[in-house]
Amino acid sequence: MRYIQFVLCLFLLPVVTAYSQTDYKIVTASERGTYIQIGRDLAKWVAPPAMINLEVLPSNGSAENVKRLRYEAGVKLALVQSDVYQAFVDQAAAGNAAAGTLINPLRVVLPLYDEEIYFVTRADSPLTYIHELKGKKINVGPVGSGTALSATTLYRLMFSTPLPESDASYLSNEEALLKLTNDKTLDAVVIVAGQPAKLFSEMAPEARQYIKLLRRDDKAPEIARAVTTYYPANIRSKSYPSWMTEDVPTLSVKAFLVTYNYGKESTQSSLKMFAESLCANFDQLQTQGHPKWLEVQLQMPVLGKGWKYYPTMERVLRSCIANKSRPSQATSPSPVIRNCSQQEKVLGLCRM
Structure with a gap:
C-alpha cells in the first residue's frame, strides 16, 4: 500500500510542480532608471511568495509600457506615469479609437511615488x-x-x-x-x-x-x-x-503600478496572491528596496475620471489598508491634456 502511495506521489509531483510557479512579466523603463529597480524589488520580494516568477523587462518608458501591457504575451504588470495614463484617457475621450482600445481595459493596482x-x-x-x-x-x-x-x-x-x-x-x-x-x-x-x-x-x-x-x-x-x-x-x-x-x-x-482587467480565473487568482504578498511584504520593500519605496503609501485614493482600479486586487489591498491604517480619501490629480499632433506623436498614436 505504501509502495502504491509512493508511486502515485511520483506521478503527481511533476503536475504539482508545473502549477506551482506562474511566469509573468513587468515592463519598466531604461536599464539605468528607477522603474526597473522598482520592478526588480517586486520580483525579488513580492512575486516569489505569490508563486510568480516575475521577469523584469526594460523599455522606452510609459507610453510603450501601455502598449506592451495591452498586447505583449506574458506582460501582466507595468509601471506608468500619471500624465501618460491621463493623456491616453484624454485622447480616448476625444474620439481617438486607438487610444481607447489601448487604455480602456487597463486598471490601476496602486499609486506609487513622485x-x-x-x-x-x-x-x-x-x-x-x-x-x-x-x-x-x-x-x-x-x-x-x-x-x-x-x-x-x-x-x-x-x-x-x-x-x-x-x-x-x-x-x-x-x-x-x-x-x-x-x-x-x-x-x-x-x-x-x-x-x-x-x-x-x-x-x-x-x-x-x-x-x-x-x-x-x-x-x-x-x-x-x-x-x-x-x-x-x-x-x-x-x-x-x-x-x-x-x-x-x-x-x-506620479508613478502608478498598472495591470489589465483580466477575467480569466487563474490570472485573477495569481494577481490576488500578488496583492496579498504586496501587502505582507510592504515593510520589506521599504526597508530593503529602492529608497523610493519609502515615499510609497498603502493608500488607494479616488482616481481621476476615466481611471479604475483592478477589482480583484483592489479588494485585497483595501482590506490590507483597513488592517494597517485608515485609508486616505484624498483625490488624486486629474490633469487635463489638450489634443495636439505632437502629443499623439510621442504616444505613438500617429504615424511619424
Whole structure:
C-alpha cells in the first residue's frame, strides 16, 4: 500500500510542480532608471511568495509600457506615469479609437511615488531656470517614452504652444547628454526618474564641470501654469553627493503600478496572491528596496475620471489598508491634456 502511495506521489509531483510557479512579466523603463529597480524589488520580494516568477523587462518608458501591457504575451504588470495614463484617457475621450482600445481595459493596482523631472543643461549655459527654455533646443527622450510625453506637455503648459519640431530631439538620455556636452547642438535634456537614479548616481565629481540642473522659480507665471498638472519637488543633493552641492527645486509626476482587467480565473487568482504578498511584504520593500519605496503609501485614493482600479486586487489591498491604517480619501490629480499632433506623436498614436 505504501509502495502504491509512493508511486502515485511520483506521478503527481511533476503536475504539482508545473502549477506551482506562474511566469509573468513587468515592463519598466531604461536599464539605468528607477522603474526597473522598482520592478526588480517586486520580483525579488513580492512575486516569489505569490508563486510568480516575475521577469523584469526594460523599455522606452510609459507610453510603450501601455502598449506592451495591452498586447505583449506574458506582460501582466507595468509601471506608468500619471500624465501618460491621463493623456491616453484624454485622447480616448476625444474620439481617438486607438487610444481607447489601448487604455480602456487597463486598471490601476496602486499609486506609487513622485518621479522627479531633471532639466539638464551645460555648466556654462546662461540658462538658470526651467521657464527660460522657450525657443531652446531640447531633447525630450525617445518617441513612445513617458519622458517625451512629460517634456512636451510641460512645454505646452508653460508657454501655451507646442514645442516646435525644429527644436525637439528624441535621443536616449545617454546619447542626449553626450550631445549636450560635446557638440553643444542641444540647450537642454529632460529626464524623468525617481531619485536616486542610477544615471546620475554613477556620475563622478567632475560632472559639475559639464552639467547643471535648471531650477523651478515659483514666481514665474510659466511655472504657475505647469503646477496645474505637475507637482513641485526637490532634487536633493544627498541623492547625488558626488557632484551636487545643494538641493535644486524642480517638478515631478506620479508613478502608478498598472495591470489589465483580466477575467480569466487563474490570472485573477495569481494577481490576488500578488496583492496579498504586496501587502505582507510592504515593510520589506521599504526597508530593503529602492529608497523610493519609502515615499510609497498603502493608500488607494479616488482616481481621476476615466481611471479604475483592478477589482480583484483592489479588494485585497483595501482590506490590507483597513488592517494597517485608515485609508486616505484624498483625490488624486486629474490633469487635463489638450489634443495636439505632437502629443499623439510621442504616444505613438500617429504615424511619424
